[in-house]
Amino acid sequence: MSPPHITCREFQDFVVDYCERHLSEAQRAVFQQHLADCPMCRVHFETYLKTIELGRRVLAGADPDAPAELPEELVEAVLAGRAAGRADGS
Amino acid sequence: MSAITPAEQGTLPEPDLVAGLRQGDPICASTFVRTYGGPMLSVARRMLRHEEDARDCVQEAMIQALRQIDGFEGRAALRTWLHRIVVNRALMRLRSRASRAEESLDELMPQFDETGHLIGPTEMPAVSIEDLIEQNDVRRLVRAAIDRLPDGMRTIVLLRDVEGYGTEEVAGMLGISTGAAKVRLHRARNALRKLLEPVLLGRAR
Numbered sequence: 001m002s003p004p005h006i007t008c009r010e011f012q013d014f015v016v017d018y019c020e021r022h023l024s025e026a027q028r029a030v031f032q033q034h035l036a037d038c039p040m041c042r043v044h045f046e047t048y049l050k051t052i053e054l055g056r057r058v059l060a061g062a063d064p065d066a067p068a069e070l071p072e073e074l075v076e077a078v079l080a081g082r083a084a085g086r087a088d089g090s
Numbered sequence: 091m092s093a094i095t096p097a098e099q100g101t102l103p104e105p106d107l108v109a110g111l112r113q114g115d116p117i118c119a120s121t122f123v124r125t126y127g128g129p130m131l132s133v134a135r136r137m138l139r140h141e142e143d144a145r146d147c148v149q150e151a152m153i154q155a156l157r158q159i160d161g162f163e164g165r166a167a168l169r170t171w172l173h174r175i176v177v178n179r180a181l182m183r184l185r186s187r188a189s190r191a192e193e194s195l196d197e198l199m200p201q202f203d204e205t206g207h208l209i210g211p212t213e214m215p216a217v218s219i220e221d222l223i224e225q226n227d228v229r230r231l232v233r234a235a236i237d238r239l240p241d242g243m244r245t246i247v248l249l250r251d252v253e254g255y256g257t258e259e260v261a262g263m264l265g266i267s268t269g270a271a272k273v274r275l276h277r278a279r280n281a282l283r284k285l286l287e288p289v290l291l292g293r294a295r
Contacts, residue, residue, distance in 0.1 A: 007206030016272045039212035047290040051283040052251050053219050058232040059252045070127030078123045081153035
């Protein structure tokens with residue numbers, strides 16, 4: 001027996017839980033059946049996954065416009081703040 | 091002249107570094123700040139989008155971490171523990187900012203016809219992530235797209251998809267239910283997807 005039919009709008013409600021592997025086996029079958037049947041949702045879902053991957057990889061990489069090291073004055077400020085905390089016991 | 095110590099080289103094993111921090115060793119403190127400060131500043135910049143705020147956030151977080159090192163139980167890596175302190179500090183700053191009027195993102199959400207069918211392309215070119223990542227323009231577009239998201243949406247995408255926290259954990263950080271976090275995450279990803287659609291479909295000029 002094939003899984004029950006859902007609309008594209010209903011399909012959207014399953015996307016996050018599918019990605020998080022939180023769907024039951026029956027729900028997953030419904031999701032995958034819609035994906036197999038609907039070219040629009042297939043493109044949408046594929047670009048959705050690529051968006052996550054692209055965002056993760058670009059943002060986790062170095063920002064070309066910002067120095068990767070902590071500026072020296074900030075290093076000094078942190079160490080001074082730590083020392084002040086030790087002196088006053090906080 | 092004495093030899094450079096592992097602490098000074100930044101090659102001290104983590105348990106030894108933590109022990110040094112607990113004893114108040116200034117070289118270990120300096121190593122800790124120099125080793126983790128840069129990556130933590132990147133985290134704060136992503137979340138706050140404001141250099142001065144990001145620097146203040148990291149300064150506060152690292153001082154807090156150094157003062158509370160006795161509370162570090164070693165269940166997670168030192169970097170993970172510090173990361174969470176930085177994120178919490180950044181979230182506090184975001185909450186305290188005057189909320190600006192957020193533009194409606196409805197036009198970036200999936201559009202359906204009257205029968206509930208998705209309106210959109212039915213095929214896509216085989217553009218690999220690797221090829222996209224290589225392009226400076228694409229990297230710039232991705233950063234600009236994420237910056238266009240309102241704070242609430244940008245934050246959830248960053249915490250879940252970039253910083254790698256679980257959805258339930260993110261919900262706890264933001265003080266919302268897991269269900270609400272999933273809805274917000276899905277809307278944020280959909281908005282980003284729409285903004286990046288020309289790139290993903292190979293139509294960016």
